[in-house]
Structures are given as C-alpha cells and as structure tokens.
Ligand code: ATP
C-alpha cells in the first residue's frame with residue numbers, strides 16, 4: 488500500500504472510513520482553505536475497468552443531481568499510481584450510522600431525519616437517478632453556518648439513471664435495506680426501490696434494529712413500544728415487499744413522516760425521560776459531538792453512554808435467538824461481532840438479542856472511528872436506559888487511545904460508585920470499576936483491558952449490566968477472544 492499524504496492540492500488529514508470500493512479521507516483544500524472529503528478507489532479495484540467506470544460515474548451522477556440535499560462533488564482526478572478519486576463536500580457531523588452508534592434515536596428525531604433523507608432521495612429522483620444504496624452510512628450530516636444541520640445523500644456507487652435502470656440490473660444495494668425487486672436480475676428498478684430502503688433506515692433509527700427480510704419485519708412497535716401507530720404504519724408501508732403497495736414517491740413518504748414527527752413532538756414535550764434523551768442527543772450535534780467536554784459534559788455524555796457505548800452497535804445485524812442460543816459444555820452462550828474479531832461468552836438468558844456491528848470509540852472520548860464491538864442482552868431496546876432492568880454485556884475494541892484513562896473518567900449519574908480493582912488473567916490485564924443502585928436498581932461493572940504483552944493495542948472496553956445475583960464479570964472477561972489485525 489502506497490502511503491500518500493497529499494492528493495493534488497488536497498492535504499490528507501485522516502481516514503474517515505472505508506467502504507466496499509475505497510477509502511474516504513478528510514483532507515484540506517489549501518487553496519480554498521476549506522475541509523473536503525476525498526474518496527479514493529481501492530488499489531485492488533483500480534485495474535478493473537468496469538469498477539473504475541462505476542466509481543467515476545458516481546461522481547458524475549452526484550454532480551448531475553446538483554441539489555443541496557445531495558453531496559456536492561468539486562473535483563475528480565487520478566493518483567500517480569492510477570487510482571481515480573473524487574473530491575466532495577465534507578460532512579462534519581458524520582452519518583446516520585454514526586448516530587446509530589448510540590442506539591435508537593428519540594422517535595420524533597428519527598422520523599424527521601428519515602423524512603430529510605427521503606427528500607434528498609426525491610431530489611435525485613427528480614434528476615432521473617435512483618440511488619439504489621440508501622443506508623445509514625450513505626446519509627451524511629453537515630452543520631450549516633447557522634448551526635442547523637443538513638442531511639445529504641451520498642454514495643451513488645451503484646446508482647443508475649432511471650433510463651439505464653429499466654433493463655437488466657444486477658443485484659445491488661446492501662443487505663437489510665435492499666427491496667426484493669433489487670435482488671432479482673432483470674426486474675426494472677424505479678424510485679420505489681429507494682422508498683423501501685428509506686423505510687429500512689427509518690425503521691432502524693426508531694428501533695435500533697435493521698428490519699428482517701422483506702415481508703418479515705417485526706412491526707416497529709414491538710421493538711419500540713412508544714412509537715406512534717401512525718408512524719409505525721408509515722414505515723411498514725415503505726417496507727412493503729410489493730412496490731405497488733408502497734408510498735408511490737419518496738416525497739409522499741417524507742410528508743407523512745414529517746407530520747408524524749410533528750405530532751410526536753407535540754405529544755411528548757412534557758415528559759421527563761424523553762426530554763432528557765432528546766437533550767443528550769441535541770448535545771451530540773454540537774462541535775466536538777460525541778466527545779465529553781468538561782465535567783458536566785462528561786457526566787451527561789457518559790451517563791448516557793453506558794448506554795450509549797453499550798448500545799453501540801451501529802445497529803446492523805441485530806439477531807434474535809428465541810430459545811435456541813449456541814450453548815456448549817462451557818457455561819453460557821458465545822457471541823461474536825460481525826467481523827469475527829471479538830467474541831465473548833455471556834450467561835445463557837442474556838444471549839437473546841445481539842447487535843454485532845461495532846461501535847464508535849468517540850462515545851467514550853477516544854479517537855473517532857468504527858471499531859469491532861457488540862452488545863448482547865435479553866432485550867437490547869432498553870439497554871440505553873439505566874432506569875430499565877437489563878442483563879447484558881457490551882464489548883468494544885479500540886485500536887487507538889488509552890481506554891483505561893477514559894473508563895476511569897466515567898461517571899454514571901444516579902448510580903453509586905463502589906470502587907475499582909485490578910484484573911489480570913490470561914492475556915489481558917486492566918481495571919474493573921463497579922457501580923450499584925442505578926436508577927432501575929441494577930448493577931454495572933466496567934472494565935478497561937490492555938493486552939498483557941508489549942503490544943499495548945488493541946485495548947478493550949467491557950460493560951456488564953445486571954439486576955443482581957452472582958457477578959459474572961470475571962467469567963465474561965476470561966472468556967474474551969480478540970483477534971489482532973496484524
Ligand atoms: P459501502 O461501500 O457499502 O457503501 P460505506 O458507505 O460505509 O459502505 P464509503 O461510501 O466508502 O463506504 O464511505 C466510508 C465512510 O466514510 C462512510 O461510512 C462515512 O462515515 C465516511 N464518509 C463518506 N463520505 C463522506 C463525506 N463526504 N464526509 C464525511 N464523511 C464521509
């Protein structure tokens with residue numbers, strides 16, 4: 488891999504993420520003195536002419552859309568080694584996937600964001616483009632000069648113009664957000680394919696779970712009892728396997744969700760717990776979002792972060808295991824994250840729901856990124872809420888930063904701090920901190936683990952929430968399996 492620190496006049500600052508085709512960098516445009524995002528096609532794809540063409544057509548289609556609701560492309564070019572790249576506006580507030588790292592959103596906010604994403608999709612449709620890969624990581628958030636946030640649709644890597652899409656198409660899109668017609672070669676795709684994906688995004692923002700296969704999604708109110716039936720129906724209509732029964736346009740879906748959101752906000756305003764929830768969320772939109780700032784900021788951000796971090800799966804791949812967990816001679820259930828790099832064994836009854844898609848260490852005040860992690864509990868819906876009775880475990884890997892220092896700084900307001908102790912077994916050592924008498928009567932232990940050798944990284948953050956009984960923390964920690972990348 489060539490290391491590059493500059494692409495043309497753009498100075499690379501840090502990697503924002505890596506997707507199926509390439510890597511996106513935060514860079515600085517020295518001439519305009521402005522941040523930009525640069526997407527570079529991965530080396531292993533650069534020699535494939537069809538992929539190169541698809542990559543560049545993404546940039547051209549984004550440009551063609553020319554809408555403030557769609558990410559703007561400023562420039563296009565080629566590295567000396569032949570890899571193509573394009574330069575786009577930088578979404579400073581992350582993506583919906585980053586937001587989901589802290590679990591489901593307050594309902595009104597979830598509906599409003601989905602409505603904005605639907606309006607973005609509608610702008611594309613008006614330009615004759617079907618996106619075909621609407622999913623949380625492709626919905627970007629950008630702070631406007633007046634402090635409000637804009638929602639931008641990005642990543643048309645698989646998009647085709649409506650004209651092209653009427654013929655033979657390949658299965659495209661992303662699992663969980665893909666409408667059934669997109670998985671069938673030869674079926675023409677139209678704007679209603681994006682309506683389905685938008686429904687899936689809204690469903691995930693509300694419930695924290697990606698909907699099951701088309702036609703099999705559990706009604707959202709079963710996962711999030713406080714969602715209004717009208718909003719639940721609107722999402723389920725978007726998710727209709729038969730596109731004739733879906734909302735006919737993304738605009739119609741946006742309008743319905745906007746009115747549901749307005750009704751939801753009006754109905755909720757006076758209630759205590761929700762207001763606190765919304766307050767936390769609002770805090771995350773500020774500058775330095777997601778990082779505790781100052782003592783008070785830390786208590787809020789991390790009080791929720793037990794929570795926040797614990798529920799930190801990016802929401803993909805919530806698996807339900809009704810009654811048939813993978814038990815074995817060793818007691819408990821072994822669960823692993825989606826990358827397979829982290830696995831842990833939890834008490835039998837706890838292994839019913841799994842969120843396996845990783846976390847953003849920024850929730851703990853560490854450098855932002857997307858790292859392997861999982862949350863497992865009998866019921867993950869209430870994992871965020873220290874007032875709820877929950878038994879479960881969160882494990883998050885961190886390749887950078889000092890997890891021990893961050894864990895030591897955590898305060899869980901409403902819980903009683905019982906002190907810390909050293910932990911050491913097998914290939915891990917570290918610190919365990921204990922809390923009791925949390926608002927729901929529960930107990931909480933948190934561990935910061937460092938590999939016993941000289942490596943120092945990756946470090947691991949573990950949370951165990953329980954209602955009482957034996958403390959399984961040490962058993963859970965001893966069962967930890969982590970695969971190093973190199
Ligand atoms: P896939 O390849 O399946 O679409 P992806 O959307 O995560 O997955 P990319 O589109 O390559 O992959 O983007 C990688 C990450 O970079 C995104 O998840 C997002 O966090 C970040 N990103 C992409 N574009 C921007 C942008 N314009 N501004 C800020 N961050 C961005």
Ligand code: MG
Nearest residue numbers: 506624625642
């Ligand atoms: Mg993307």
